[in-house]
Amino acid sequence: MSRVAAIIGGGVIGGGWAARFLLNGWDVRVFDPDPEATRKIGEVLANARHALPMLYDVALPPEGKLSFHPTMSETVKGAEWIQESVPERLELKRKVFQTLQEHCDPSAIIGSSTSGFKPSELQGCATRPEQIVVTHPFNPVYLLPLIELVTTEKNPPALIVRARETLASLGQFPLHVRREIDAHIADRFLEAVWREALWLIRDGIATTEEIDNAIRYGFGLRWGQMGLFETYRIAGGEAGMRHFIDQFGPCLQWPWTKLMDVPELTDELAQMIADQSDAQSGHLTIRQLERKRDNNLIAMIRALRQQGNAAGRLINDHQATLLVPLADGPPIVSVRRVIPSDWTDYNGHMNEGRYGQIFSDAADAVMAHVGADADYIAGGLSYFTVENTIRFLAEAHAGERVRVETRVTQGEGKKLRCYHEMKRESDGEVLATSDQFMLHVDLKTRRSCDPRADVMARIETLAKLHKDA
Incomplete structure (x- = not known):
């Protein structure tokens, strides 16, 4: 329920x-x-x-x-x-x-x-x-x-x-x-930056676009993946945070900011801000700005996923809870996902290198299904792709839901062969196929060897089950 x-x-x-x-x-x-x-x-x-x-x-x-x-x-x-x-x-x-x-x-x-x-x-x-x-x-x-x-x-x-x-x-x-305070934590920072920005505009120091550029091309990128204190710890060099505080702490006494004072939001200042904002972004609708923002966030968070940091680590952890056990099939539905915007190229469709990625993910799913999972690989054994023939049959675009259906076409001794079909979920059209041949390898010697008995038994069972599919 x-x-x-x-x-x-x-x-x-x-x-x-x-x-x-x-x-x-x-x-x-x-x-x-x-x-x-x-x-x-x-x-x-x-x-x-x-x-x-x-x-x-x-x-x-x-x-x-x-x-x-x-x-x-x-x-x-x-x-x-x-x-x-x-x-x-x-x-x-x-x-x-x-x-x-x-x-x-x-x-x-x-x-x-x-x-x-x-x-x-x-x-x-x-x-x-x-x-x-x-x-x-x-x-x-x-x-x-x-x-x-x-x-x-x-x-x-x-x-x-x-x-x-x-x-x-x-x-x-x-x-x-744990201890309540007006505006909680994050908005207190945002309010401080907002106050200073209002002064910079009112005093003619910077426009709305120049202030946004200072954030998005500078400290905004650092904060997005490391926050405030880790960023400043690095700024302190090998001596760390204490050196940073000793070096830059006196700056707090300088009259740099007006954080304790607020400019009066007169009609003139409000109109100035509105006019500058229109000049900066008025050529885009709110929906277009939202889509631009979302695609930027997707690309940034996915990059952080690869590094296992900040918001990316959170997505990795959440994704682990979404994995469902595979069924033996035939076929095995080895991948179910959405094509992300950062997988597309200047032609507007999925880049050919990403087909290799999605079929590699399908092979990884099959490996884990037969017991050649992360622990197995950590133990010194794995499968390496020796040959992979990919056929591109139709375009795939950002936002499309796809699945990969996999059949084990060979499973004997050191050999594992999989035939993958990438299909669009909405109509079942085959977008690409992959005929992937793998050999079992000892990661210490980097030479082929027989898989563990239980893994071999699972592969043989799937090959027999999928033979006539």
């Missing part, structure tokens, strides 16, 4: 939460009085369906069921998780919580997307304050993993553990803020 999430408020953030739950197999119920809510969430979902699966090398779970409901009472029925994303007005949020708690399961977790209010403020008039936590996300919720989980002493430890486990199961990173 599917798990159920209720989304209260279907704007950009609520829509992002709906997508994150839905694409991870949850049924999602939505309440939003906006008559345009269905359209707006549909557009967010379209972006999420394009983007999130591209981070992974396996298929996400089957999508859950999305439904819209006219009342909050009906929306929260049977919900295990309730996510509130209504406008940032404390009295409105408290009123919503009172209504929710009249109708929801007492064991449900109620998370608030608030970027500024403390959980104790939200719990103030609640019937069951222990049920309410802050779960502050970052846009786009369906791609960026950080969730600031802010709790109080009224939240039972078991509920906090359950909240963290649920968020992690969605591929998110729950940063537990």
